[in-house]
Amino acid sequence: EDQVTQSPEALRLQEGESSSLNCSYTVSGLRGLFWYRQDPGKGPEFLFTLYSAGEEKEKERLKATLTKKESFLHITAPKPEDSATYLCAVQAQGGSEKLVFGKGTKLTVNP
Amino acid sequence: SAVISQKPSRDICQRGTSLTIQCQVDSQVTMMFWYRQQPGQSLTLIATANQGSEATYESGFVIDKFPISRPNLTFSTLTVSNMSPEDSSIYLCSVELTGRSTDTQYFGPGTRLTVL
Numbered sequence: 181e182d183q184v185t186q187s188p189e190a191l192r193l194q195e196g197e198s199s200s201l202n203c204s205y206t207v208s209g210l211r212g213l214f215w216y217r218q219d220p221g222k223g224p225e226f227l228f229t230l231y232s233a234g235e236e237k238e239k240e241r242l243k244a245t246l247t248k249k250e251s252f253l254h255i256t257a258p259k260p261e262d263s264a265t266y267l268c269a270v271q272a273q274g275g276s277e278k279l280v281f282g283k284g285t286k287l288t289v290n291p
Numbered sequence: 292s293a294v295i296s297q298k299p300s301r302d303i304c305q306r307g308t309s310l311t312i313q314c315q316v317d318s319q320v321t322m323m324f325w326y327r328q329q330p331g332q333s334l335t336l337i338a339t340a341n342q343g344s345e346a347t348y349e350s351g352f353v354i355d356k357f358p359i360s361r362p363n364l365t366f367s368t369l370t371v372s373n374m375s376p377e378d379s380s381i382y383l384c385s386v387e388l389t390g391r392s393t394d395t396q397y398f399g400p401g402t403r404l405t406v407l
Contacts, residue, residue, distance in 0.1 A: 184333070214395070223383050223398035224334070226292070267334070277322055277387055278349070279396060281333040 182207045186268050186282035193258055193289050201253040201285045203268030213251050214279065215244050216267040224267055258289045293318055293386055295399035303405045304374055311370045312402045314384035319364035321387070324396065325357070328381040337382075340367050374406045 185204045193199055205213065212231055216224035228237045230246040237244050241262065243254045253266055265286045269279040294317040304310050314323065325337040337357055338348045346359040360368045371378050381403050385396040 212394075216398075221401075221403075223295075223385075223400045226395055226397055229395060269334075277324070277339065277394065277396070278336050279334070281335075283331070283333045 182270060182272050182280045184268055184270055184280055184282035186266075186285050188285060189283070190286045191288070193255075193287070195259055195289055195291050196257045198254070198256045198258070200255070201266055201287070203251040203253070203282055204249060205251070205268075205270045206249075207270045207272045207280070209273035211271045211273045213246055214269045214271070215251070215253055216269065218265045218267055218284070227266075255287070258287075260289045260291050263287055263289045293320070293388060293397050295384065295386060295397060297382075297384060297399040297402050299402060300400065301403040301405075303407065305407055306375055308374055309370055309372045310374065310404060311368050312382055312384075312404075314367045314369070314399055316365050316386050321364070323361065323367045324385045324387070325359065325367075325369045326383045326385060326398075328383060328401070330380075334383065337369070371404065374404075376406045378404065379406045380404055 183206045187202045212229050214229050215227040218224045228244040233248045235246050241256050245252045265284040267284045269281040296315045298313045323340045326334045328334045336349050337352045338346045340346045340359050340361040342361050342364050358370045381401045383398050383401045385398045387396050
């Protein structure tokens with residue numbers, strides 16, 4: 181069964197304090213790994229898709245990386261507006277479009 | 292991306308009643324999905340709804356409890372039937388857009404359901 185585990189569950193940072201969020205996964209053939217951002221009361225907002233080990237993608241202060249077993253979301257010099265819950269999901273090969281999500285990491289960035 | 296709206300945004304319902312949630316997208320899409328997000332839990336796929344065919348349900352979800360309609364390429368509904376407090380959750384629809392090298396799911400804002 182495909183599984184996604186995110187850590188930590190919650191993370192508090194001071195503005196400007198860089199850190200990383202972890203997403204460990206087990207999947208029967210990875211088709212894609214997705215990162216989303218979710219603000220309270222809203223639906224998940226798409227950030228990145230990664231397809232193969234070694235791939236990296238960047239967007240503003242965020243950089244996502246992928247290995248064969250895990251993905252990291254690096255946040256460089258975060259700002260309070262980066263506060264949100266970050267969700268990781270995997271999609272397996274084999275035809276199904278199903279996304280399997282982790283429980284998310286709730287990030288709080290204090291000014 | 293796509294602009295996705297859901298109605299209602301939230302509702303409080305009595306046990307034993309049913310609620311129909313609507314999902315509207317601003318472009319034609321083949322695949323639409325319904326997810327549930329329970330407090331403290333991960334998003335879980337309920338079913339996949341393709342236009343012109345019966346919805347495909349994930350393990351643990353049945354059509355009698357969560358009937359789905361997909362009348363055209365921009366609209367879908369999910370009904371939560373005979374509700375109990377355990378159905379209190381956020382229900383989200385998503386659509387899949389196909390790009391040059393990626394198929395990405397984009398989510399609506401969600402419907403927050405409370406069952407008393």
